[in-house]
Amino acid sequence: MNLFKIYLNKIKKQILKHKNTLNLKSEKDLENVIVENPPANFDFDLSSNIAMVLAKIVKDNPKNIAEKIKNILSKEIRDFSDIHIAGPGFLNFRLSEKTWIKIINNIYKSKKNFGSTKKNKKYNIEFVSANPTGPLHVGHCRGAIFGDVLSNLLKFDGNKVTKEYYINDYGNQIEHFVRSVFFRLREIKFKENYPDMKNLYPGKYVIDIANKILKKTPKINLNDFKKIYKTLKNESLKHSMNLIKNDLKQLGIKHDRFFSETKIVNNNLVYKTVNKLKKNKFIEEGFLDPPKGEDSSGWKKTKRLIFKSTLFGDDTDRALQKNDGSWTYFANDMAYHSDKVSRNYDYLINILGADHAGYTKRISAAVSALSKNEITLICKVCQLVKLFKKGSPFKMSKREGDFVSVNQLLNEVDKNSVRFMMLNRSNDVELDFDFDKVLEKSKDNPVFYVQYCYARINSLFRSLKMNLNYKINLNLKGFKPNIYEYQLLRKIVEWPKIVDVASNKFEPHKIPFYLYDLSTIFHAYWSKGNEDPKFKFIINGKINKIISLKIFQLISIILENGMFILGVSLPKKM
Template structure:
C-alpha cells in the first residue's frame, strides 16, 4: 500500500523495458532513483526524478529526456492522467480519479491495517525504562518509557514480534542502601528510633509506605538484627518498589512483557559463564587502567583487574569487570544479561537509554558484538533531557521525593494522552521543553487536542447522519467525484504508509505526531470551507448524501485512529 515504493518499482521496470528497445540507457549502478511526494504547492500525486539521474548516461538534458519518459509512461500506465515536467526535470504524475477511488476502497478494506508495511518480519527485544527499583519513576524515565513503548507499537503494527523488557538492577550497592532505608524506617515506626542522617539512604516518603506495608504483612517477626532479616526484607522491599514502578508505568499506558532480574543472573552464575566464554575468545585479560585524563581523582590506585577488550570494537578504553572488593561491576552483569538476550534468539536488540547513559553505549554494543560473534545487532536509542516549564518558568515540583518531579505528579497534572503525544513530538535526540500549561490547553497550541478534535468532529458528522462510523461504507463507483480539496486530503492519507515505513526503519516515532498534525490541519481547514460555502459541507441540507466525501472521512478516521493507537493516545468520539 505504499504508493511511492510501489511506483518506484513499477516505473523502474517500465524504464527497463524502454532500455530493451534501445531508446534509453540505464547505467548498471543506478542509485538514488526515487518516486517521492511532490512539494506542497504541486498538485501531482507522485513525483519521479528518473530524467535527472539518467540524463548524463543518455547524453541529454534532463528536461529533454523527461519528454521522452513522459510519453512512454503515459502510454504505459493507464492510471496516469497526465505528467508535468517541473523544475530541473522532475516528472510530476497525476492520477485519474478512478485510481483514487480504488485506493480509497483499499483503505476501507484494510482498516486498522492500513499503513502496515510488508517488511521482513523480525523478532525484536526492546529494553526500556530499566530504572533502579529504589523509588518511583520521574519525568526523565517517562520519556524513555514512552519512546520504548511507542517503538514497540510501531514495530508490532508492521507485523514484527516484539518483547518489551525491563532489566531490574536488584544487585549491588544501591539496593543495599535502599533496603537499609526501609529497615531504618521500620525501626522508626515500631521502635521510635530516628532515621539516620546518611547521604546514602533514600529519604523519600514512599520508603515509609513500603515500611508500613512490610510491618502490616507480619512475615518478619523480629527486626533487631539487620543481617538476619536482610534476605527477606530485601525481597519484600523490592516487590513493593516494583509494584510502585509498574503502577507508574501503568499510568503512562506502558506494560512490559518481561522483567529480567539481575540478581537471578548473578545467582545462576551467568556472569562467570560469559566471562569464561569471552576469555576463550581472548576478549578478556588482566591488566591495568590509566587514570582518566582531565579529571582529578584523589585516591586513584592503579591495580590489576579483569578487563574486557572493548577497544577492538571501537570503544575508547577497555572496561573493568570487577570492583576492588571482587564483586562484579554493573557492566559485567549487563554483559551476562545481553548474553541472555542473545541466547533467546532475537534478530534485533534495542536499548532505550537516558542521555546520562549515552557514554555507556560503545561498551555494551562492543560486548554484544563480542558475545554474538557480530551476528546480533544492538541499537541504542538515547532519549534526551526533559525540561519542565509552567507558564514559561522552569518548574520543579515533587510532593513525594523532594528533588524531582515524578511520573505520578506529571500524569495527575496533564494526563496520559498529552504526556505521550508531547514526549513523542520531538526527535528523541533533542532536548525537550515541556510546558504544563500548554499541554492542558484546549486549543491549536496543543497538538494532541487538535488531532483528537478532528476525530471527534468526524464522529459528530456520522452521528448527525445516523451512520455507524465502524461499519465499512460502500463506495458508489458510478458517481465517484472528489474536488481538489478532497484529493489533497486523500494525497496526504496516501502518505501514511510511507510515514510508518520511515518511522519504523529509522526508529523515529516523532514523525507520526507531525504527520497527524499536518493531516488534520487539511481536514480542519476544509471543514471551515463548509462554513462559508454549503457546497463543502459533509451534512448536506437537501439530505442527499455525498458518498465519496463520507468514504474519504472514514478513511481519514482510520488513519487518525491507526496513528494515535501507535502513539498510545486515545481518540475520543466526543470532546
C-alpha cells in the same frame, strides 16, 4: 499498500524494458531513483527524480531524458492521466480517477492494517529499567513512553516485540535502599531517629514500605542488619517494584518480561559469559589508565579482567572487576545481554536516558562481541525533559521530595496528553513539558487538535444518522474530488510511508507529527463550508458529495491506527 513504492517499481520495470532507447546498462543505474509526493503547490499526485538520476549516468540533458521517459510511460502505464515535466527535470504524475477509486477501495478494505507492511522481524526492546529504589519520576516518563510506542509501532508494522525491564536489584544502591528501609523500621518500632547518613533514601515512600513490612511481619528482628538483609531486601524490592509497575500501568505501559540482575549473579551467568569471550581474547587481564579530566586521586592501578571494547569501536577498554574482585555493573549487564543474544532476536534495542548516553558504545561493543557481529544493538537515547509551570522552568533535584513523581504528574495531567506530548519531539532533542499547556483545550495542545478531528468526523456521521462504517460505493460518475479532497487523498496515501520510515529509523515522533498535519488539512476543509455553502458536507439533511464522506472514513481509519500506536484515546464526541 505504499503507493510510492508501488509506482517506483512500476516505473523502474517499464524503463528497464526500454533500456536500450535510454542507453542504460543495468538495474543498478536506477538505484537512486525515488518516487515521492510533489510540493503542495503542484497539482499532481506523484513525482520522480528519475530523469535527473539518469542524466548523470548517460550524460545527457535531464529535460531530454524526461521527455523520452514521459513518452514511454504514457504509453505503458495506464494509471496516469497526465505526466508533466517541471523544474530541472522532475516528472510529475496525475493518477486517473479510475486508479484513485481502486486505491481508495483498497485502503478501506485494509482498515486496521492500513499502513502496515509485514516485516516479520523479532525485536527485543529494553526500556525504563529504573533502579528499584522508589517510584518513577517525570524524568523516566519520556523513555518509558518512547519504548512503549516504539513497540506498538514495530508490532503494527508486522513484527514480534518483547518488551523487557532489567531490574538492577544488585549492588550498592540496593544495599543503601534496604538500609533505608531498615532504619525506617527501627524508627517506627523503637522511636529511633532516622540517621542523617549520606547514602540513605529520604523519600516518604520508604516509610510506607516500612509500614507495609511491619504489618506483614510485626515480629521482625531488627537487631542485626546483616542477618535479615536477604529477607528485607526481597520484601523491600517487592514493594518498590510494585510502585514502579503501578506507575507504568497508569501510563498505559506493560512489560512482557522482567529480568533480575541478582538472578544473573546467582546463576553464574557472568562467569560463563566471561569465559566465552576469554577464548576469543576479547577479555584479558590487564591494567587501565585513570579517566582523564576527572579527579583520579582514588585510582587504584591493579590487575583485573578487562573487556577490550576498543576492538568494537569504544573509546577505551572497560573494567569487569572492581578493586575487591567483584563484578562491575557492566560485567553483569554484559552477561544479561549475552542472555538476550542467545534468545534469537533479529534486533536488540535499548532505550536510555541522556545521562546514560556515554554507556552506549561499550554495551553495543559487548553485543557485537557476544554475537560475533551478527546482532547490532540499537541504542536510542532520549534527551532531557525540561519542566515548565506557568511558562517558567522548575528544576527537579534528587534531594528530598524535590522531584515530581509520575503519580503527581498524572494527578494533574491526563495520561493521553502526557503520551502525545512526550512523543511530539524527536528523541534527540530536549523536550519542554509545560504543565499548563497540556491542560489547554486548543490548538496549542496538539492532542486535542487531533482528537477533535476524529470527533468532528463522527459528529458528521451522527448528523446523517449513519454508522462510521457505513458502506459507501464509489463510481466514476460521482467521483469528482475537488482540490481540498485531493489534498486530503494525497496526505492519506502518505501514511504507509510514514509508518515505514518511522519503524525503519525507530522514530515514533513521526506519527504524531503526521497526524497533526492530516488534521490540519481536514480542519481547513471543514471550515470551507463557512465561506462557501457549496463546500458543505450536508445540505438539507442530505449528503452533498459521497466522495467527501468516503475520504473522512479513510481519515478516521488512519486516526484510529495512529492513535492506537501512540496509545492515546480517540473519543467519538468531545
